[in-house]
Amino acid sequence: MIAIIDYDAGNLKSVEKALIRLGEEAVVSRERETILEADKVILPGVGSFGDAMGKLREFGLDKVIYEVVEKGTPFLGICLGLQLLFERSDEAPGVKGLGILKGEILRIPAYEGLKIPHMGWNSLELKNSGHLFEGLPQNPYVYFVHSYYLKADEEDIVKASTWYSTEIHASVEKDNVFACQFHPEKSSDTGLQILKNFAEIPKEGC
Numbered sequence: 036m037i038a039i040i041d042y043d044a045g046n047l048k049s050v051e052k053a054l055i056r057l058g059e060e061a062v063v064s065r066e067r068e069t070i071l072e073a074d075k076v077i078l079p080g081v082g083s084f085g086d087a088m089g090k091l092r093e094f095g096l097d098k099v100i101y102e103v104v105e106k107g108t109p110f111l112g113i114c115l116g117l118q119l120l121f122e123r124s125d126e127a128p129g130v131k132g133l134g135i136l137k138g139e140i141l142r143i144p145a146y147e148g149l150k151i152p153h154m155g156w157n158s159l160e161l162k163n164s165g166h167l168f169e170g171l172p173q174n175p176y177v178y179f180v181h182s183y184y185l186k187a188d189e190e191d192i193v194k195a196s197t198w199y200s201t202e203i204h205a206s207v208e209k210d211n212v213f214a215c216q217f218h219p220e221k222s223s224d225t226g227l228q229i230l231k232n233f234a235e236i237p238k239e240g241c
Contacts, residue, residue: 036060036061036062036072036073036074036075037054037059037060037061037062037073037074037075037076037077037234038061038062038063038064038069038070038073038075038076038077039051039054039061039062039063039064039076039077039079040064040065040070040076040077040078040079040096040099040100041063041064041065042065042087042090042091042094042096043090044080044081044082044086044087044090044115046079046080046081046113046114046218046220046221047063047079048063049218049220049221050077050079050113050220051063052220053219053220053226053227053230054230054234056227057227057230057231057234059234065094065096067095067099070096070099070103071099071102071103071106071108073103073108074108074109074238075108075109075110075111075233075234075236076100076103076108076109076110076111077110077111077112077113077116077233078100078110078111078112078113078116078119078120079113079114079115079116079220080112080113080114080115080116080118080119081114081115081180082115083115083126083127084115084118084119084124084126084127084130084132084140084183085124085126085127085130087115087119088119088127088130088131088132088133091119091133097133100133100135101133101135104135104211104212107210107211107238108211108238109211109213109233109236109238110211110212110213111213111214111215111233112212112213112214112215113214113215113218113219113220114180114181114215114216114217114218116214117185117206117207117214117215117216118132118140118183118185118216119132119133120132120133120135120136120212120214121133121134121135121136121137121138121139121140121185121187122134122137122138122139123139123140124139124140124141124183125139125140125141125142125183126140126142126182126183135212136187136189136192136207136209136212136214137187137188137189138185138186138187138188138189138204139185139186140183140184140185140186141183141184141185141186142182142183143181143182143183143184143199143200143201143203144200144201145200146200146201149199149200151182151200152180152181152182153179153180153181153182153199153200154179154180155178155179156176156177156178156179157176157177157179157197157198157199157205157217158174158175158176158197159174159175159176159177159195159196159197159205159206159217160173160174160195160196160197161173161174161175161194161195162193162194162195162196163191163192163193163194164194165194165195165206165208166208166213166232166233166236167194167206167208167213167215167229167232167233168194168195168206168229168232169232170228170232171225171228171229175225176222176225177205177215177217177218177219177222177225177226177229178217178218178221178222178223178226179197179199179205179216179217179218180218181216184199184201184203184204184216185203185204185205185207185216186204187204187207189209192207192208192209193206193207194206194207194208195215203216204216205217211238213233213236215229
């Protein structure tokens with residue numbers, strides 16, 4: 036069973052529908068026991084960094100996420116869910132992120148001819164042998180919607196990057212923690228393959 040964390044911020048139903056399409060059992064929940072008993076956990080997200088961290092703390096889900104990661108359950112952050120895993124964001128100065136991974140979330144810089152937010156399809160440059168991208172070509176196209184981007188401190192955890200005004204760390208993996216800035220649930224067959232790869236990661240294989 037895959038638990039999708041419900042913290043009043045996100046594309047919960049589209050993630051759930053994508054998993055069901057793959058034949059996976061999925062449940063949307065904010066109940067501690069349900070999340071901790073899941074085989075995999077997904078933190079989706081659409082919204083602002085500060086509001087989302089406030090909701091996670093209000094519902095006690097920050098502590099649950101730490102427990103999930105500590106016990107080795109495969110964990111996937113999507114879009115805002117990726118950003119929340121890091122230490123801070125330009126979007127909410129003074130608000131601490133979960134700090135599970137090291138790095139910061141920066142505002143996409145202005146660049147002539149490019150609109151912000153970044154909305155649309157971009158190709159990825161795959162690197163460092165990411166589990167999520169097994170069975171995909173070197174430059175798969177995925178769908179982005181964001182105004183802020185990740186700059187990770189640890190280059191070796193970056194498994195995919197893209198360029199939009201600047202280099203964007205588009206996907207990271209470290210131990211049992213996985214994350215994508217793009218939306219796999221909106222990325223057609225490529226995105227379904229990414230979600231399938233995550234669903235098939237064994238706990239002991241992280």
